[in-house]
Amino acid sequence: MAKVLVTGAAGFIGSHTTDLLLAGGHTVLGLDNFRSGHRRNLAAALRSAAFRLVEADVAEPGVMAKHVADFRPEAIIHLAALVSVQESISDPALNRRLNVTATQLVADAAVAHGVKRIVFASSAAIYGDTTDLLIREETAKQPISPYGEAKLSSEGILLGLAAAGGLTVRCHRYFNVFGPRQDPASPYSGVISIFERRYREGRGVTIFGDGSQTRDFISVHDVARVNVIAATKSGLVAGAANICTGRATSLREVVGIFAQHYPKVPAPQYAAARAGDIVHSLGRPERAQAELGFTAQVPVADGLAELIRSV
Numbered sequence: 519m520a521k522v523l524v525t526g527a528a529g530f531i532g533s534h535t536t537d538l539l540l541a542g543g544h545t546v547l548g549l550d551n552f553r554s555g556h557r558r559n560l561a562a563a564l565r566s567a568a569f570r571l572v573e574a575d576v577a578e579p580g581v582m583a584k585h586v587a588d589f590r591p592e593a594i595i596h597l598a599a600l601v602s603v604q605e606s607i608s609d610p611a612l613n614r615r616l617n618v619t620a621t622q623l624v625a626d627a628a629v630a631h632g633v634k635r636i637v638f639a640s641s642a643a644i645y646g647d648t649t650d651l652l653i654r655e656e657t658a659k660q661p662i663s664p665y666g667e668a669k670l671s672s673e674g675i676l677l678g679l680a681a682a683g684g685l686t687v688r689c690h691r692y693f694n695v696f697g698p699r700q701d702p703a704s705p706y707s708g709v710i711s712i713f714e715r716r717y718r719e720g721r722g723v724t725i726f727g728d729g730s731q732t733r734d735f736i737s738v739h740d741v742a743r744v745n746v747i748a749a750t751k752s753g754l755v756a757g758a759a760n761i762c763t764g765r766a767t768s769l770r771e772v773v774g775i776f777a778q779h780y781p782k783v784p785a786p787q788y789a790a791a792r793a794g795d796i797v798h799s800l801g802r803p804e805r806a807q808a809e810l811g812f813t814a815q816v817p818v819a820d821g822l823a824e825l826i827r828s829v
């Protein structure tokens with residue numbers, strides 16, 4: 519059993535990852551500044567004697583160093599981030615602090631205290647404006663937002679350090695993650711979180727474009743599972759991999775599934791496609807299978823049914 523430090527533990531992905539680590543018998547120290555995370559996400563975890571939660575800003579110098587020195591984790595799962603692409607555009611300095619400086623501080627603390635492994639929340643946003651219909655890890659990296667650029671920089675910081683020796687880094691390029699605890703508050707929140715709330719409240723949804731656009735939607739439960747694998751499985755080598763299903767689902771299909779669960783909710787309205795919207799985003803999942811032994815298991819329809827039941 520391992521000691522794992524999770525940054526961003528109270529967030530959407532962080533709280534599910536924490537839950538799964540605890541279920542596996544690991545000991546977890548969670549750090550969160552509660553900027554986008556919520557203590558309520560950790561209601562179950564907080565009942566465990568193997569979990570401790572500290573309010574802390576990992577971008578603040580000295581914070582990571584102190585907690586790593588005190589807790590002595592075998593692995594750090596670094597999920598704390600400025601999660602909004604839109605906010606990275608409106609406040610690029612904050613994006614740099616939370617999405618790059620924080621990564622450097624995590625890396626420095628790991629090196630200083632002999633932490634052997636870092637798992638990092640990267641993003642398909644690093645590929646940006648690609649013409650590849652099936653995104654491979656080798657696909658050109660052309661981020662189109664400060665957010666995507668920061669995630670790519672952070673990968674560079676961590677993988678450069680891993681190449682220099684002594685540290686195993688796994689960068690997880692998450693595609694469109696969905697599931698319970700995702701915050702639907704902003705119009706730019708994940709589409710499934712927005713749709714779930716609107717259907718539950720009996721309001722119809724708006725589809726931007728004709729609904730034929732597709733995404734590689736992956737359940738947060740699969741994402742938590744791969745985070746735990748990357749943090750705890752022995753014999754892994756450093757690298758970056760897409761965390762995706764390899765299956766494309768259109769927005770029309772998503773709406774079709776919601777409509778089955780909520781037959782009385784009005785049909786969706788259609789509006790102009792969003793400026794800069796990507797039509798298709800689909801990842802190749804083979805590298806995560808080869809390097810981590812991970813294959814996504816939750817079909818979108820099952821994940822949506824679970825999400826609807828969970829609220």
Ligand code: UD1
Nearest residue numbers: 603604643694706707708709710712724725726731792795
């Ligand atoms: C993701 C990011 C987005 C970023 C983009 C490019 C998330 C949640 N979003 O967008 O911030 O700019 O990558 O890196 O990570 N849609 C609707 N109705 C709605 C909401 C959304 O039709 O009410 C559509 C969108 O126009 C889009 C699709 O749903 O076509 C998916 O949207 P979203 O969940 O924001 O994901 P991405 O487009 O992949």
